[in-house]
Amino acid sequence: xxxxxxxxxxxxxxxxxxxxxxxxxxxxxxxxxxxxxxxxxxxxxxxxxxxxxxxxxxxxxxxxxxxxxxxxxxxxxxxxxxxxxxxxxxxxxxxxxxxxxxxxxxxxxxxxxxxxxxxxxxxxxxxxxxxxxxxxxxxxxxxxxxxxxxxxxxxxxxxxxxxxxxxxxxxxxxxxxxxxxxxxxxxxxxxxxxxxxxxxxxxxxxxxxxxxxxxxxxxxxxxxxxxxxxxxxxxxxxxxxxxxxxxxxxxxxxxxxxxxxxxxxxxxxxxxxxxxxxxxxxxxxxxxxxxxxxxxxxxxxxxxxxxxxxxxxxxxxx
Numbered sequence: 001x002x003x004x005x006x007x008x009x010x011x012x013x014x015x016x017x018x019x020x021x022x023x024x025x026x027x028x029x030x031x032x033x034x035x036x037x038x039x040x041x042x043x044x045x046x047x048x049x050x051x052x053x054x055x056x057x058x059x060x061x062x063x064x065x066x067x068x069x070x071x072x073x074x075x076x077x078x079x080x081x082x083x084x085x086x087x088x089x090x091x092x093x094x095x096x097x098x099x100x101x102x103x104x105x106x107x108x109x110x111x112x113x114x115x116x117x118x119x120x121x122x123x124x125x126x127x128x129x130x131x132x133x134x135x136x137x138x139x140x141x142x143x144x145x146x147x148x149x150x151x152x153x154x155x156x157x158x159x160x161x162x163x164x165x166x167x168x169x170x171x172x173x174x175x176x177x178x179x180x181x182x183x184x185x186x187x188x189x190x191x192x193x194x195x196x197x198x199x200x201x202x203x204x205x206x207x208x209x210x211x212x213x214x215x216x217x218x219x220x221x222x223x224x225x226x227x228x229x230x231x232x233x234x235x236x237x238x239x240x241x242x243x244x245x246x247x248x249x250x251x252x253x254x255x256x257x258x259x260x261x262x263x264x265x266x267x268x269x270x271x272x273x274x275x276x277x278x279x280x281x282x283x284x285x286x287x288x289x290x291x292x293x294x295x296x297x298x299x300x301x302x303x304x305x306x307x308x309x310x311x312x313x314x315x316x317x318x
Contacts, residue, residue, distance in 0.1 A: 029062055030055035033137045033154045036118050043130050043164040048121040052137060052154070055114040064141035067104040070119055071095050072145060075138045078125040078159070086125045086133065102145060121159075130163045184210060186303045189275040190268040193296050196307060197263050197279070205248055213299070216308035217256075218243045255312045258283055258292075266293075273300045280315075291315040 036051040052074065056062040067073045071092050078086040109115050121127065121135065137154040187195070192211045199207035218240060219225040228236060250257050260281035267278040275298045283290045297309040 028056075028058035029141075029152055030057055030114075031137070031139050031152045031154045033135070033157060035157065040162065041160065042162045043128060045164065048127065048159065049118055050121055050135075050137070050157075051116060051118050052139075053114050053116040054109070054139065054152075056109045056111055059111055061108050061110055062141075063106065063108050065104045065143050066107050066117075067102055067143055069095055069102065070117075071124065072102050072104070072143050073140055074119070074124075075140075075144065076121060076124045077136045077138065078121070078127075079134045081132050086127070086129075089122060089124055089126050092124050102143065104143060127161055130161045133159045133161065135159050184304045187305070188268075189270050189296075189298045189305045190265050190277050192298065192305045192307065193277045193279060194265065197260065197281075200257070200259055203259075209244065211304070211306055213301070213306045213308045214240050214244055216299075220309050255292075255294075256310055261289075270298070270305075274298065275300075275305065288317040290317050 030053075032053045032055065033050050034053075036049040039046060041048055054062075054064070065073070080086065107115055135157040139152045139154070141150065141152065196208055196211055199205075199210075215236075219228050228239065231239060247257065258281075261284040263279050263281040265277060265279050267276075269276050277296045277298065279294045279296065281292050281294055283292065291314075293313045293315055295311045295313075296307050297311075298305045299308050300306075
């Protein structure tokens with residue numbers, strides 16, 4: 001009785017294995033890699049995230065295993081322009097040296113379905129040098145440790161790793177190079193002020209202006225406000241653009257443009273749509289350190305807290 005029950009199970013397992021192997025060997029299992037949220041990559045600065053997608057182009061169910069430690073399911077070959085392989089990362093080597101059980105789960109995808117996940121290439125390959133590389137992923141449906149190793153290779157990607165960032169000036173340039181539009185986030189008023197002051201310390205103007213209402217800042221001066229009210233819509237746009245340019249030249253609003261050596265947020269108060277953040281800022285000169293207390297006024301516009309005005313109080317020197 002036991003033998004008759006085992007035989008169908010055994011036959012089923014053999015058929016299942018053959019289906020997976022046949023599909024892979026016939027090229028009916030697609031394995032594609034692409035950059036996920038592609039940007040300009042710098043050594044020791046960026047994660048090189050890749051999206052891996054397994055597609056079943058066969059007429060049968062494709063069964064495979066996915067290990068919790070992805071290094072047992074996939075590997076990467078990263079070649080230099082001289083056609084030499086980059087070594088594996090230290091993390092990858094440690095995972096392979098440790099004697100531990102390999103936890104995995106079985107996955108089945110039907111004809112026309114796909115299965116995808118994201119990995120950081122730096123977890124597999126040592127990306128500690130700049131250069132132009134080709135990247136290919138290798139997928140092991142039965143895990144790397146299996147005796148039935150029938151890997152499936154992906155398409156090739158070209159990866160350009162630029163030299164590491166060595167200065168704050170280069171950091172500011174990177175924001176422009178990547179082409180990524182800075183986007184506001186729904187953060188608290190004190191975090192908005194902290195973000196803005198950090199940007200000013202690094203002279204990152206796009207970040208500095210991100211949470212500032214330039215129109216409100218422009219019209220805080222009574223004479224400017226009176227002129228602004230008499231302007232047409234087009235003239236107002238020109239005035240705000242000129243105001244922004246003058247701020248970047250540090251020709252106006254000297255107080256808010258001072259670059260603090262350090263700052264400390266001492267008090268935050270806010271209601272549903274308005275708030276204030278008080279900050280103790282220190283400015284270091286050759287013979288003394290000047291202390292000022294800034295009060296930043298914020299309004300909630302849509303879901304974002306925006307700086308609309310400020311006051312400053314001189315606290316003397318130390």
